[in-house]
Amino acid sequence: MPEARVIRLHPDGPEEPTAAVSAGWEEQVAGGLDFLRRRLTGEYETDEFGFDPDLADHLLLPVLRPLFQKWFRVETQGLENVPDVGGALVVANHSGTLPLDALMTTVALHDDHPAARRFRLLGADLVFQFPFVGAMARKFGSTLACNEDAERLLTDGELVGVFPEGFKGIGKSFSERYTLQRFGRGGFVTAALRTGAPIVPCAIVGAEEIYPMIGNAKTAARILGLPYLPITPTFPLLGPLGAVPLPSKWFIAFGEPIETASYGPGAADDPMLVFNLTDQVRETIQQSLYQLLLQRRSVFS
Amino acid sequence: MPPAVVLVTGVSRWLGGALAAELAADPSVERVLGVDTVPPRPEVLRRLGRTEFVRADIRNPLIGKVIAAAGVDTVVHMNISSTPGGSGGRTSMKELNVIGTMQLLAACQRVPSVRRLVLKSTSAVYGASPRDPAVFTETMQARRVPGGGFAKDSLDIEGYVRSFARRRPEVGVAVLRFTNFIGPRIDSLLTGFLRMPVVPTALGYDARVQLLHEDDAVAVLARATTGDFAGTVNVGAEGTVLLSQAIRRLGRVPLPLPEQAMAPLGRLIRQARITDYSPEQLRFLNFGRVVDTRVLREEFGYTPRYTTAEALADYGRTVVPVVDPGAVGATLSTAGSLVGRAAGVLSSLGAVATRPAQPHAPGLRAVRDA
Numbered sequence: 001m002p003e004a005r006v007i008r009l010h011p012d013g014p015e016e017p018t019a020a021v022s023a024g025w026e027e028q029v030a031g032g033l034d035f036l037r038r039r040l041t042g043e044y045e046t047d048e049f050g051f052d053p054d055l056a057d058h059l060l061l062p063v064l065r066p067l068f069q070k071w072f073r074v075e076t077q078g079l080e081n082v083p084d085v086g087g088a089l090v091v092a093n094h095s096g097t098l099p100l101d102a103l104m105t106t107v108a109l110h111d112d113h114p115a116a117r118r119f120r121l122l123g124a125d126l127v128f129q130f131p132f133v134g135a136m137a138r139k140f141g142s143t144l145a146c147n148e149d150a151e152r153l154l155t156d157g158e159l160v161g162v163f164p165e166g167f168k169g170i171g172k173s174f175s176e177r178y179t180l181q182r183f184g185r186g187g188f189v190t191a192a193l194r195t196g197a198p199i200v201p202c203a204i205v206g207a208e209e210i211y212p213m214i215g216n217a218k219t220a221a222r223i224l225g226l227p228y229l230p231i232t233p234t235f236p237l238l239g240p241l242g243a244v245p246l247p248s249k250w251f252i253a254f255g256e257p258i259e260t261a262s263y264g265p266g267a268a269d270d271p272m273l274v275f276n277l278t279d280q281v282r283e284t285i286q287q288s289l290y291q292l293l294l295q296r297r298s299v300f301s
Numbered sequence: 302m303p304p305a306v307v308l309v310t311g312v313s314r315w316l317g318g319a320l321a322a323e324l325a326a327d328p329s330v331e332r333v334l335g336v337d338t339v340p341p342r343p344e345v346l347r348r349l350g351r352t353e354f355v356r357a358d359i360r361n362p363l364i365g366k367v368i369a370a371a372g373v374d375t376v377v378h379m380n381i382s383s384t385p386g387g388s389g390g391r392t393s394m395k396e397l398n399v400i401g402t403m404q405l406l407a408a409c410q411r412v413p414s415v416r417r418l419v420l421k422s423t424s425a426v427y428g429a430s431p432r433d434p435a436v437f438t439e440t441m442q443a444r445r446v447p448g449g450g451f452a453k454d455s456l457d458i459e460g461y462v463r464s465f466a467r468r469r470p471e472v473g474v475a476v477l478r479f480t481n482f483i484g485p486r487i488d489s490l491l492t493g494f495l496r497m498p499v500v501p502t503a504l505g506y507d508a509r510v511q512l513l514h515e516d517d518a519v520a521v522l523a524r525a526t527t528g529d530f531a532g533t534v535n536v537g538a539e540g541t542v543l544l545s546q547a548i549r550r551l552g553r554v555p556l557p558l559p560e561q562a563m564a565p566l567g568r569l570i571r572q573a574r575i576t577d578y579s580p581e582q583l584r585f586l587n588f589g590r591v592v593d594t595r596v597l598r599e600e601f602g603y604t605p606r607y608t609t610a611e612a613l614a615d616y617g618r619t620v621v622p623v624v625d626p627g628a629v630g631a632t633l634s635t636a637g638s639l640v641g642r643a644a645g646v647l648s649s650l651g652a653v654a655t656r657p658a659q660p661h662a663p664g665l666r667a668v669r670d671a
């Protein structure tokens with residue numbers, strides 16, 4: 001029996017979505033059962049940092065994907081600046097009260113990058129002190145932000161992500177949005193210099209508006225042992241509803257890599273060079289933040 | 302040059318006995334002396350071969366006479382206890398570990414024939430905390446120095462061994478920092494822990510565990526004794542597993558409990574003599590520890606035959622699973638094939654029914670019959 005053939009309206013245009021793109025439900029169920037079998041019998045691989053690719057691919061990424069595609073409608077730019085293979089250090093601005101920017105960049109590099117790169121984040125030691133959060137962070141590929149771990153990952157050819165502003169960036173008030181805070185002590189630059197890995201500056205726009213922090217309950221934060229406790233227009237006013245991020249429109253832009261191999265590993269011991277490179281990365285990110293903000297029509301579209 | 306007379310302390314434990322048996326089987330070694338406070342069990346004694354057992358306490362200066370009289374040239378110090386339960390309480394454990402080592406080293410310093418010292422140490426000296434780097438190399442130190450127990454003893458012991466090495470620079474000193482032992486025959490912290498049918502773990506934590514198979518442990522000790530490596534080396538297998546993964550692979554039932562409940566439970570389990578949960582071991586079971594083994598492979602010259610996963614599987618042959626991973630797998634694959642068959646039936650049924658209700662793709666499309 002002859003089948004009807006679909007002729008594309010715009011043969012040169014972008015590929016139109018086809019109806020049969022989603023896998024059949026039976027395949028999904030079988031895939032789910034297979035995942036369950038692996039989880040129950042422990043038959044999956046984890047690495048020395050505690051990274052669990054099976055869990056990341058089948059649980060964490062699928063959970064984050066709707067947030068990435070539908071809620072924040074993330075647009076990625078400059079993915080060609082992220083190498084397909086080999087170690088590289090992605091340095092980004094940090095914002096948004098909760099580190100959703102780190103998670104969204106992970107999805108971006110896995111789903112949108114042609115080589116589907118794994119993003120290995122470096123997290124503050126506070127992250128690893130909390131139960132659940134710390135264990136999950138490791139399973140998702142994070143490790144402690146220290147030079148030993150960063151250099152080991154870069155030497156292994158991994159794509160490492162770092163947010164040098166740390167808590168100063170993520171916990172800054174809404175009035176300071178899109179102004180970069182101090183960049184730590186430049187530890188990330190020494191890690192890149194020692195391993196000769198390129199530094200890819202990355203600017204993230206949109207994360208500042210997800211939980212606009214209009215106040216900081218400092219006393220309560222100190223009691224809870226947290227670096228800050230945000231007060232936003234919806235939190236704690238609306239209780240758990242305040243945990244719903246505002247649906248801002250996001251852009252993640254990767255800039256041109258800054259090459260470090262030519263300096264040689266000994267350059268890591270030259271503080272002036274480290275300061276200069278740190279400033280160069282910081283300036284680049286700040287400039288591309290301004291450019292992205294000019295491109296953006298409004299916060300939510 | 303192979304050693305002529307080797308003295309092994311702690312020969313009545315499994316690992317000490319296995320090393321003595323290995324050395325006794327080596328014809329290039331002239332004499333093997335085994336020292337311990339208790340005589341070895343009959344099954345250990347049978348394997349010891351020509352090893353001469355000396356019942357002595359290393360805490361007693363008499364050990365110096367043994368070393369001098371036999372003209373010992375290589376001392377392997379393995380009489381270090383990791384569990385208070387096995388040595389009659391924490392006080393006597395500390396005394397055995399620290400005072401015993403001091404006495405032994407004092408004796409070795411006096412005897413000119415001693416030219417090699419091998420210390421069985423542990424990677425527990427790196428501690429276990431959330432501030433640790435993921436992988437420890439030999440040059441790193443604990444971020445949070447262990448405050449007590451086995452790890453503190455081991456740190457002290459390593460300190461004494463370093464001072465000994467300074468005072469007797471012509472003696473080759475090898476310090477072997479072992480990860481957790483596992484295997485069908487050895488008795489270690491983890492073998493006791495994982496033998497429990499229901500394994501309590503701290504809720505919200507999952508440790509990275511690096512193991513070492515007992516055969517590799519014996520081989521490394523034998524190589525360190527007969528070879529000429531001097532320095533500190535991490536000894537662990539390739540790869541890691543998560544604690545939750547290990548529990549499931551062995552078919553145990555994990556029982557996650559709030560962190561606060563673990564310490565009292567640990568005391569209960571210790572009193573019941575099931576296995577030893579001390580606070581430092583609880584920390585290890587929360588955060589885990591991984592060591593870099595480049596020095597072992599490249600400078601020491603040994604690559605463990607078992608990976609962590611293989612060592613765990615070999616140990617798994619001796620424990621009867623509570624939940625059989627094979628059965629779980631079989632059940633779920635049966636369920637999977639049933640789903641596949643049901644889907645086949647349903648799609649053949651639905652092929653006719655759903656034809657008119659083709660999903661409308663959004664947007665304008667030109668369709669023509671081929």
